Structures are given as C-alpha cells and as structure tokens.
Amino acid sequence: MVRRSFAKVNIFLKIAGKRGDYHEIVSRFAIVPSLYDIISFDEGIFSDFTLVGNFGCETKKNTIYKAYLKLKELSSEVEEYFKKHCVIVDKTIPEFAGLGGGSSNAAIFMLMVNEVCSLNLSKDELAKIGVQIGADVPFFIYEYNSANVTGIGEIVEKFDEEPLDFEVITPKIECNTGKIFTSFRKNHYKELDNKLKEKLLNMKSKDILLNYNIYEANDLFESSLDSYPELNEYNKKDWFFSGSGSSFFKVIDE
Ligand SMILES: C[C@@](CO)(OP(=O)(O)O)[C@H](O)COP(=O)(O)OP(=O)(O)OC[C@H]1O[C@@H](n2ccc(N)nc2=O)[C@H](O)[C@@H]1O
C-alpha cells in the first residue's frame, strides 16, 4: 500500500485564547498539493516495528511510531501486520518547517493501518487518537483540501473553495514552536475578536491573502521574529508565514 502525505500551510493563524499552557487557535489549513512525502508498507519479516526514512529523529520519537503504539493497543492485528511489513517514508517535506510534516505522516499512517488491518475506525475516532500525537494530526485525518481548524486543532470543518497550490520556501532556521508560543504569550498576547473571527472563517483563502498582511494573517510571525530575527530577510510582498515557521509561502496563480 502506498499513500501521499501532504504538507499544509496556515493561510491564517489567530490565537483565540488560553487552555492551560496551550493556546486555542482559529486557523485556515490548506494542503500543498505539490509538496508531499510518500509512505509505503513493504513486505518482509521483522522482529520489531521497522521505519525506514530520512528523519531528524530516532524511531522512538517519530510521530509514525507514536501512532503505531496507539493503534496496536486497539487490535493485535496491528502488531502482527508489522511483523510482516515495514514502513518506508520517502521524505520530502522539510522538518521544523511549520508545514505539519510529522503530523501529516502520523495521520496518513493511521488511515493506512485502519484499512490494511480492517480496524473500521471512523475519521472522528482516528482524529481523537491523532490529536494526542500532535495538534495538526486531525486536519490530515479528514483529508480536506481546505479547512477551518479551531480548539487546539481538534475541531476541523471543511472549507469549500477551489484547491490552491503554493510556492514554499523553508529557510534553514529551526523554529521551536514552544519558544514562539511562549514569546507570544509574554510579549504579544491578544485574543481574536469575534467579528474578525467570523469574517476570516468565511473568507476564501485567496481573498484573505489579498486583504491581510503577513503580521495580520499569522499572530505567531511577530513572536517568531523575537527569537529568529533572520526570518525577516524572507518577509517579502505576497509571502506569508506558515504555523510557527520557518516556512514562507505564496499562492501560485494559475
Ligand atoms: C503551530 C501549529 C499550527 O499549525 O503548528 P506548526 O505548523 O507550527 O507545527 C500547531 O498548532 C502546533 O501544534 P503541535 O505540533 O502539536 O505543537 P508542538 O510542537 O507539539 O508544541 C510545542 C509547544 O508549543 C506550545 N503550543 C503548541 C500548540 C498550541 N496550540 N499551543 C501551544 O501553546 C506548547 O507549549 C507546546 O508544548
């Protein structure tokens, strides 16, 4: 079995409030159709869960492995299956990029296992498990091109619009998401007002990028500059900042 695991960008990302030491977000997520990893299950004999790919972390820390541990608790089929198959990931999505690479991999892996091991879990059930691995996992479980994502990332509502494609650049700057949220909370905290929230949630992504600048579109950009001022070198007209970075993106006009 082979599946594409797409990257995402945050068309806008606004902070709506605090939930413990986490932050509630209001965001539009959009898939990047031209940027994806390829995940495949290959046959063989394996004593342990085997994950092959060019990752920046050891298997135990990999989001795919974390998803495996969650699913194997649900059915002995899963452990059996991965004694006769390994997971191969052809990695293209840059890491630490604000592109959700790890979350996307975990979600697509879960959808694949749900199928090959006939777990018959619904997308809602998979999303409830996925959000424990990463806030962005639910978005990728639902497989929408575009969606409004709220809560911590667990509420995903399909947004109907023509699919967009994006040019993405990822400066070699490892943006630490926690550090950026901490700086936001300390130095830039403001909560999204309801009027603007409703407006953004109902606007097409293209219109949002035509009417708001990089700071207005992503509440985390200013706090990212606090820790990584070199990001400002990429702050150019028509370019926007994805998630907690370091990627910038621009709509590709057909
Ligand atoms: C910010 C977003 C937007 O899409 O992603 P990226 O695209 O940059 O990864 C996500 O909300 C990233 O969610 P997730 O991937 O789970 O964040 P993690 O790296 O696990 O979070 C690291 C730390 O960031 C802070 N954090 C994260 C998410 C959130 N909604 N509020 C937070 O305050 C927490 O302190 C957390 O411990």
Ligand SMILES: Nc1ncnc2c1ncn2[C@@H]1O[C@H](COP(=O)(O)OP(=O)(O)O)[C@@H](O)[C@H]1O
């Ligand atoms: N399958 C995976 N793909 C990418 N990064 C992963 C994966 N599993 C764990 N990670 C780790 O997650 C962190 C970056 O996650 P990633 O989702 O690529 O970044 P971002 O959420 O900023 O787009 C890095 O520490 C990376 O080593």
